[in-house]
Amino acid sequence: MHVGDTNSALTLSEGGNLRIAGTYNGNAAGLTNLPQATPEVPGAVLKNTASLGPNGWWKCAQTGVIKQWGITLGAADDVNFRSFPIAFPNRCVSLVASRTSLFYSDVTSGTNTMIVSNAQFSVISGPFNSPDDIYWEATGY
Template identity: 35%
Template sequence: MSNKNEFKAFSASQDANVVSQGEYEESRDLNTGIPPNIISIGLLNKVLRQSSIISSVVADFISTQCSDDVLDDGDIVKLTTQLNRALEQKITTEIPSASLAQEGIVQLTNMLGNSSRLAATQKLIQELADSFNDNLSNRVPSIRKVNGKELSEDIYLGAVDVGVYTPEQIDQKINIEVDRRIDTELDKKISTEVDKKINTKGNKNTAGKAVNGWWKCGDTGVIYQWGRTDVLQSGHVARIQLPISFSNMDYSVNINPIQSKIGSMGAVIGYVNVIDNSSFDLLNSWVNARWNSPFFWIAIGY
């Protein structure tokens, strides 16, 4: 008695009232769905045929592999269980776990080779083991000798037998090499220390010779820096950037107006405020008069 399959293909005959595959793929309803009140019977039949044929094929596969009835009763859990069992049955009956006759999950072999898809049988492994043992036992015949010593018993080979240094000779060579390396390292150490001592004396002074320049003492590290500002309007502040940075903010700055005007009307005066180790602010103040003037400055620090 054949199993029952209630999932049937719809509109499956050749003269079925369905649109062609080309019309179906070009239909704008393919992505948006069939709009209400405007139904193309041929298009609707095409949709039902595609889904029903696939359903019928899957149901027939379940029925064939499981020998079960496949019913349209809305039991999704049951259908899922039947499909899983059908797939397991298909794999079990048609794909062997291991076989010498055909490829399966694992294919065995009795032959040596370089394949990465075959597994060795117990017979092949035993043959390899026997061959290895026979080869090992016959590799060095007992009648052979090493440096005149028979292989029928344990033999001792000294340094002279194999042409190497004796322990005493090795110790002597090691001591000579160690002494040589110690002398070399000591020479390097002495040379380095002497260079350090020499280089700490008489280091060259360096300088940047420009309108805004600097000079650094090679022995003490004391730095002199100087420069000239643009014309600074009275009552204005200018941020002066040093040519090079001091190592700290403990430096002094002296300023002098280049076009000082002294008289009954007053005089140009400037004030300095250290900002950081590389800049300071300069204020053009005045007494009784508002005169614009450039300034010359000199900074001393280390």
């Protein structure tokens, strides 16, 4: 179906493709019943989402990959659980951490992390009488 002349044309083609040429005048106030874009809609462009800040996350709308990050105090001598800003719906596949402050060459110092669940992780750092702030980053889906 083709409506209009070449400067202001609306074309609907087989397969549901829509092409509009020309200039749009007016407002979109009447366009309230448009379907929500979903992965099941061919050609849909889904919007990535994020919560930016010192402890935050980013989610890819097309793949479902989630990256999360934050700063926390490393436990001094005990395993303490920390919560991710959001739970991974399926699986956390990677967790890395590093100190944000002092470097110690002492063999008793270090930073260790462990994925506990899709919602939590643990981190421990030393020297154990003075735990450091820890930067962590996790990836999952």
